[in-house]
Amino acid sequence: MTKPTILVATWGDGLFAVTGDERTQEIANQPVRGLAPDGRGGALAIVGRHSLRRRAPGGEWAIVATTEFELSCCVAVRDAIYAGTDDARMLRLSHGGAVLDPIDGFDHVAGRDAWFAGSAIVNGQRLGPPLGIRSVAANSNGSILFANVHVGGIPRSVDGGRTWQPTIDINSDVHEVRAHQADPDIVAAASAFGLCISRDSGATWTIERDGLHASYCSAVAFSGDDILASASTDHFAAQGRIYRRPIKPDGSLVAVEGGMPAWINGIADTGCIATNGSTIVVVDRAGTLYLSTEFGLAWSQSSSELPIPSSVLIC
Numbered sequence: 185m186t187k188p189t190i191l192v193a194t195w196g197d198g199l200f201a202v203t204g205d206e207r208t209q210e211i212a213n214q215p216v217r218g219l220a221p222d223g224r225g226g227a228l229a230i231v232g233r234h235s236l237r238r239r240a241p242g243g244e245w246a247i248v249a250t251t252e253f254e255l256s257c258c259v260a261v262r263d264a265i266y267a268g269t270d271d272a273r274m275l276r277l278s279h280g281g282a283v284l285d286p287i288d289g290f291d292h293v294a295g296r297d298a299w300f301a302g303s304a305i306v307n308g309q310r311l312g313p314p315l316g317i318r319s320v321a322a323n324s325n326g327s328i329l330f331a332n333v334h335v336g337g338i339p340r341s342v343d344g345g346r347t348w349q350p351t352i353d354i355n356s357d358v359h360e361v362r363a364h365q366a367d368p369d370i371v372a373a374a375s376a377f378g379l380c381i382s383r384d385s386g387a388t389w390t391i392e393r394d395g396l397h398a399s400y401c402s403a404v405a406f407s408g409d410d411i412l413a414s415a416s417t418d419h420f421a422a423q424g425r426i427y428r429r430p431i432k433p434d435g436s437l438v439a440v441e442g443g444m445p446a447w448i449n450g451i452a453d454t455g456c457i458a459t460n461g462s463t464i465v466v467v468d469r470a471g472t473l474y475l476s477t478e479f480g481l482a483w484s485q486s487s488s489e490l491p492i493p494s495s496v497l498i499c
Contacts, residue, residue, distance in 0.1 A: 188463050189499040190473065190486065191227060191239070193219050193455075197491035199229065201243070201499075202473065207487060210245065217494035218267075219455065223260040227497055230255040236267060236277070236284065241499070249277055251284045257455075261322040261329065266345060268317025272299060272333055276345055289347045290331070290339070298354060299336030312419065318454050319360045323368040328385050330371060332361040338373060340386045352380060352389045359402045360454040370431060372411050374401035374454075379413045379429065379437065395437030397425055405457040406431070407464050408479040412440070414452035414466070423447040426457075426466055428480060443483035444474055455495030467493045 190202040193216035201208045211231060218230040227239040228248070233255060236248045254270040263279035266287075274290035277283070301315040319332040329341040337354040338361050341347060352358065357376035364370035373380040378393030379401055393399045398417040402424075405412045409431055416424035425447060426440040439446065450469025458465045464476045471490030476483045 188460065188475075188477075190458075190465050190475070191219055191229075191497045191499060192467060192473065192487075192490055192493050193217055193229060193495045193497075194491040195494050199231075200490060202487050204486075207490075210239075210243065215494070217455070218255065218257040219458075219495040219497035220258050220260060221497070222265075223262075227499060228258050228260060228265065230258060230267070233270075236265070239499075249282050249284050251275065253284070253286075255284075256316050257318065257320050259320045259322055259329075261326045264344075266320055266322075266329060268320045268331060270314055270316040272296075272315050272317055272336065274317065274320075274331060274345065274348075287345050289341070289345065293336075293339045293348045293350055295350045295354065296336070299333055302334045302357070318358075319362075321361050321363045321371070323363045323371065323385060324366050325368045327368065328363075330361045330363065330386055332358050332373065334359065338386060338389075351382075351386050356380065356389075356391065360404050362404050362406060364406050364431070367431075370406075372404045372406065372413075374404040374413055376400050379404065379411065379427075381411070383433070392429070392437060395429075395439075396427060397439075403452045403454055403457045405459050405464070407459040408462070410480065412457055412459070412464065412466075412480065413437075414448075414457060416451045419451065419453075421451055423449065424451040424468065426452065440480055440483075442476075442481050444476075444480075448472065448474075453493075456493055458496045458498050460498035463498050465496050465498055467496045469493075 198211040199216045225241040258267040265277040274287040275284035339348040361373040371382040403414040448468040466474045473487040475486040
């Protein structure tokens with residue numbers, strides 16, 4: 185069986201490719217974040233805050249576009265790439281273009297004036313991220329876009345990004361949004377108050393927390409018939425736990441077992457749970473990487489002591 189290649193982006197030490205016991209640094213000495221599939225068998229990443237790059241299936245990297253804005257996340261949808269920024273703006277790169285153009289409609293989302301930064305002043309220092317877009321997603325047929333604003337809810341667009349409408353209450357404090365890979369109606373989000381699930385393409389949401397040891401969820405992903413989520417007491421918690429819940433409405437949240445430790449080191453943050461077919465990867469704040477090739481039924485530790493990760497992707 186061919187071992188998957190796992191890309192691990194880090195906040196300051198570049199990007200690593202992990203295949204089995206082998207680890208190669210492909211990008212060095214720069215912050216890398218926002219890993220996402222490019223829709224062509226390769227990957228997208230934000231490098232050095234202002235550069236959108238693409239990794240070919242063979243591992244070669246190339247610059248797609250640069251911008252004056254500080255980029256935070258991206259998603260490929262058909263022939264376009266959408267990118268969120270650290271000042272809560274949305275940009276679009278059209279097919280064949282080399283410029284990330286601001287989407288004016290996102291600047292006029294109803295309720296935008298109530299959005300606020302997720303950071304706080306602690307002992308005279310500001311900790312935590314600025315007001316920005318933490319994640320962006322599209323449903324399985326590409327007809328609806330979702331932008332997770334921290335802190336500003338999950339605006340969605342049904343017209344290719346031209347206009348946006350608010351959905352979930354901004355005070356839900358959402359940290360990541362993901363759309364199901366096959367069902368265009370199913371969307372999930374990790375919030376400070378639990379796991380959020382929508383069965384009508386983000387129009388309405390329910391929040392579940394029963395079964396969690398703590399309600400602060402920071403990452404979410406779909407695997408087979410399950411939703412995976414990470415939970416902890418807060419963003420700076422020393423330990424966290426990974427949970428799973430069937431997608432079907434009558435499911436419940438239970439802790440992941442089968443070799444996954446009861447407690448991971450620190451949280452698994454936004455972008456730090458990745459899935460591809462039957463393979464799942466979780467990387468915690470301590471840089472420990474956990475791998476399952478059986479839809480999460482059995483786990484092994486693939487790598488450890490990586491630099492602090494920003495996101496992970498399975499190639």
